[in-house]
Amino acid sequence: MSMRTFLTMTASAGALTAFVAAAPAWADGKLEELKEQGFARVAIANEPPFTAVAADGKVSGAAPDVAREVFKRLGVEDIVASISEYGAMIPGLQAGRHDVITAGLFMKPERCNAVAYSEPILCDAEAFALKKGNPLKLKSYKDIADNPDARIGAPGGGTEEKLALEAGVPRDRVIVVPDGQSGLKMLQFGRIDVYSLPVLSINDLVAKAKDPGVEVVAPVEGAPVYCDGAAFKKGEEALRDAFDVELAKLKQSGEFAKIIEPYGFSAAAAMSTTREKLCAAK
Amino acid sequence: MEWDWNFVWEIMPTLIEGLKITILATVFGAALAAVIGLVFAILRMTAPKPVAKATAFVVEFIRGTPLLVQLYFIFFVLPDIGIRLPAMLAGIIGLGLHYGTYAAEVYRAGIENVPRGQWEAAKATNLTGRQTWIHVILPQAIPPMIPALANYLIAMFKETPLLSAITVLELMNQAKSVANSSYRYIEPMTLVGIFFLIMSLISVVFLRWLEERYAQVEER
Numbered sequence: 024m025s026m027r028t029f030l031t032m033t034a035s036a037g038a039l040t041a042f043v044a045a046a047p048a049w050a051d052g053k054l055e056e057l058k059e060q061g062f063a064r065v066a067i068a069n070e071p072p073f074t075a076v077a078a079d080g081k082v083s084g085a086a087p088d089v090a091r092e093v094f095k096r097l098g099v100e101d102i103v104a105s106i107s108e109y110g111a112m113i114p115g116l117q118a119g120r121h122d123v124i125t126a127g128l129f130m131k132p133e134r135c136n137a138v139a140y141s142e143p144i145l146c147d148a149e150a151f152a153l154k155k156g157n158p159l160k161l162k163s164y165k166d167i168a169d170n171p172d173a174r175i176g177a178p179g180g181g182t183e184e185k186l187a188l189e190a191g192v193p194r195d196r197v198i199v200v201p202d203g204q205s206g207l208k209m210l211q212f213g214r215i216d217v218y219s220l221p222v223l224s225i226n227d228l229v230a231k232a233k234d235p236g237v238e239v240v241a242p243v244e245g246a247p248v249y250c251d252g253a254a255f256k257k258g259e260e261a262l263r264d265a266f267d268v269e270l271a272k273l274k275q276s277g278e279f280a281k282i283i284e285p286y287g288f289s290a291a292a293a294m295s296t297t298r299e300k301l302c303a304a305k
Numbered sequence: 306m307e308w309d310w311n312f313v314w315e316i317m318p319t320l321i322e323g324l325k326i327t328i329l330a331t332v333f334g335a336a337l338a339a340v341i342g343l344v345f346a347i348l349r350m351t352a353p354k355p356v357a358k359a360t361a362f363v364v365e366f367i368r369g370t371p372l373l374v375q376l377y378f379i380f381f382v383l384p385d386i387g388i389r390l391p392a393m394l395a396g397i398i399g400l401g402l403h404y405g406t407y408a409a410e411v412y413r414a415g416i417e418n419v420p421r422g423q424w425e426a427a428k429a430t431n432l433t434g435r436q437t438w439i440h441v442i443l444p445q446a447i448p449p450m451i452p453a454l455a456n457y458l459i460a461m462f463k464e465t466p467l468l469s470a471i472t473v474l475e476l477m478n479q480a481k482s483v484a485n486s487s488y489r490y491i492e493p494m495t496l497v498g499i500f501f502l503i504m505s506l507i508s509v510v511f512l513r514w515l516e517e518r519y520a521q522v523e524e525r
């Protein structure tokens with residue numbers, strides 16, 4: 024090894040040590056860090072109207088729009104989004120790949136244990152898209168479990184996949200669908216019998232598809248209304264609390280409704296419930 | 306994040322289910338690749354010129370495009386023209402077609418490497434075409450092919466996680482779905498790596514043996 028390589032290596036090792044040593048110090052001032060950085064990294068899913076990425080790469084959708092506004096008020100100029108599968112969002116958050124999840128990741132008790140949620144932001148019931156006339160007469164996740172021929176498509180790691188599995192649909196009849204477009208195609212081609220997403224997402228998808236052969240069952244019987252929140256890493260509750268304060272102000276001033284209602288979400292629904300209730304719900 | 310052995314034992318059966326599918330896809334994919342490769346090789350070497358040219362183009366086309374794109378095409382685009390394959394079959398066809406083109410080149414190289422003199426000698430001794438192939442050409446052409454083919458088999462085995470993109474519940478997809486509900490990647494992904502490593506190491510030992518057995522055909 025030449026002296027030069029040796030020096031470079033020592034230097035990089037030194038830099039690495041400094042980097043690792045500095046990390047815990049940042050955790051206390053996560054908000055300060057984001058302010059300095061000028062942006063927060065958010066995880067989204069590209070599932071309109073919750074989250075959407077336009078053809079030019081611009082990030083919109085109700086969840087990122089709310090987060091952008093709240094972060095602006097906290098002094099963080101902008102958000103930078105990365106598209107992720109639902110299932111990869113929480114591990115990604117824990118691994119520090121993004122700072123917050125704003126993707127319509129509905130609050131469920133086991134998720135509340137894994138992340139620190141803000142107060143509720145977007146609420147929606149669950150829906151099915153299926154072939155015209157609902158040939159298998161599917162109205163609930165239980166119906167799918169009871170019909171040995173029915174196959175359900177749902178996003179991997181999404182609420183719908185979990186609901187289907189919880190209702191007793193065996194793993195091999197729960198098909199993990201990568202995105203809305205594929206789900207719709209698989210439904211049209213008969214690869215799956217029902218595609219499940221929240222009501223507004225299904226409506227958006229079916230409206231865009233303009234296929235008279237597809238119909239919507241909404242809401243799914245027996246599945247309650249879920250609400251999402253911005254999800255922060257456990258241990259970063261300080262940032263979450265700061266987010267909550269601004270979010271509450273936004274809700275109070277009516278601007279919250281102005282942001283989410285054009286997307287079809289009900290501001291009243293989000294304001295009528297709390298994180299505590301949703302995380303305790305079974 | 307620390308390693309949790311209880312969680313490992315808990316997810317093991319699920320992952321083994323996935324491993325079975327992975328192995329199945331590899332075995333069938335390899336069988337299909339062997340047959341498709343042969344068809345391509347024969348067409349390319351013996352068919353009339355336009356057909357041979359067209360085959361060469363198809364082979365280059367398939368070799369030159371990513372397997373993932375081909376899988377998407379087979380699974381999501383073919384149904385538009387009425388060909389609707391189940392996910393697993395689509396995956397096997399994708400693997401078989403892709404690696405078939407590689408196999409075709411191996412076959413071709415193996416056969417073309419048999420010295421021209423052997424063909425002439427066969428003709429001179431009045432052997433029929435069939436006898437020439439079975440008793441002279443193939444016995445000399447096949448042994449050097451085997452290590453190369455086995456190499457592609459291992460490569461194909463390691464590419465099977467791509468099938469998770471078209472909803473086949475193979476090892477990688479099972480691991481992802483485990484991670485989706487547990488929010489832990491460390492154990493499932495490590496196990497996937499270990500499973501693949503074990504299978505590859507076994508194959509490598511087998512490959513070494515094949516190489517030793519067949520590589521020194523010259524000295525025989």
